[in-house]
Amino acid sequence: MSVPAVCQRLFLCLGTAFLLAGCAPGEQAVQVQAVDTAMGTVIRQSIYITSDSKDSKWGEESEGENTEILTGAREVITSLEEESLSWRIPSSEIGSVNETAGNSQGMELSQKMWEYLQRIWEVSEESGGALDVTIAPAVRAWNMDAWTQNTYTLPEKEEIAKALEYTGYEKVNLESGRIFLPEGMQLDLGAVGKGIACDEILHYLQSRPEVSGAVISVGGSILTYGEKPEGEVWRVGIVNPLNTAEQIGYLSLEGQWCVSTSGDYERYVEVEGVRYHHIIDPETGYPADSGVRSVTVLCKNGMLSDALSTACFVLGTEEGIKLAEQFDAQVLIVDGQGNIHMSTGMEPYVTLKEQRVS
Ligand code: ADP
Ligand code: MG
Numbered sequence: 334m335s336v337p338a339v340c341q342r343l344f345l346c347l348g349t350a351f352l353l354a355g356c357a358p359g360e361q362a363v364q365v366q367a368v369d370t371a372m373g374t375v376i377r378q379s380i381y382i383t384s385d386s387k388d389s390k391w392g393e394e395s396e397g398e399n400t401e402i403l404t405g406a407r408e409v410i411t412s413l414e415e416e417s418l419s420w421r422i423p424s425s426e427i428g429s430v431n432e433t434a435g436n437s438q439g440m441e442l443s444q445k446m447w448e449y450l451q452r453i454w455e456v457s458e459e460s461g462g463a464l465d466v467t468i469a470p471a472v473r474a475w476n477m478d479a480w481t482q483n484t485y486t487l488p489e490k491e492e493i494a495k496a497l498e499y500t501g502y503e504k505v506n507l508e509s510g511r512i513f514l515p516e517g518m519q520l521d522l523g524a525v526g527k528g529i530a531c532d533e534i535l536h537y538l539q540s541r542p543e544v545s546g547a548v549i550s551v552g553g554s555i556l557t558y559g560e561k562p563e564g565e566v567w568r569v570g571i572v573n574p575l576n577t578a579e580q581i582g583y584l585s586l587e588g589q590w591c592v593s594t595s596g597d598y599e600r601y602v603e604v605e606g607v608r609y610h611h612i613i614d615p616e617t618g619y620p621a622d623s624g625v626r627s628v629t630v631l632c633k634n635g636m637l638s639d640a641l642s643t644a645c646f647v648l649g650t651e652e653g654i655k656l657a658e659q660f661d662a663q664v665l666i667v668d669g670q671g672n673i674h675m676s677t678g679m680e681p682y683v684t685l686k687e688q689r690v691s
Contacts, residue, residue, distance in 0.1 A: 374552030435516030528639025623649030
């Protein structure tokens, strides 16, 4: 099923649940939940709100007040998309950068975008270009929006070759808070946007002292925050890329973490029995063919976990593990044979159903 179709269906059953949960003596925790759509993906929120039990406002009549937290978190994501990240919206910051391609004046970036792009460029350099947000012309050549249509046709080799003339992060000049994008080039922050959303939601939750814990997923990127009421750990499931209805196991996490997964099952089209997925090898312009089916990265920062999950997918098992470790991140990779590979530091967090996936 295409992402938009999933989104539409979930949108119909959008709602909030309101539950009382146990927590420390003298306090009550209320759990509020929502399933929603933004950034072309599904957003799931589960937030625990704590207050002194003496405070009489905690009850059914305060439901609206509590669910306002959910609305606020969703607004963080939609404004991030509309004002900053979306290449589809010309007035967003990335949309505006794309409009300056070829302009010798370049464009002054907001402080936040400047910092994000510098860190993205660092991952590009360390990964030998496996992560490259200038991949946009190649991604456009694959016309992924049309992958749900029966009439879809694959791009010609020449089209991909032409697109690659206009990609390459090293051709972009980032200098003194400005970006100079060469003519014909475009940025697409799809590989890091959901992780950035997790980082922004983390700031939002930190600004709300009544939030005692939360787990929020933005597509394949998940943020855990604070504590569960009865001291349980957060459990983040890992999808079996060979059979996506199942999970291969889960991560047990305490406090604040970000987990991002990139998989060839997330977005793809099958043409004449061949699967073409949405993670492009910047060297070839074709879907990455590194023998990997999914990559799950665990670290404290959302942008980094998302960037690394894409980069490790392109690099494959051995180099992917090395890259993640270089950034003090942990990684779990499922390859095409169903073998599970992990960085050593990942092991304490992982519970697997079986040692091999089928
Ligand atoms: P998802 O968006 O499903 O979470 P990823 O985080 O792996 O998956 O990002 C994939 C998206 O990033 C693609 O849809 C495309 O827009 C863009 N992209 C694809 N390949 C690359 C790459 N090698 N480097 C940077 N961006 C990429
Ligand atoms: Mg990613």
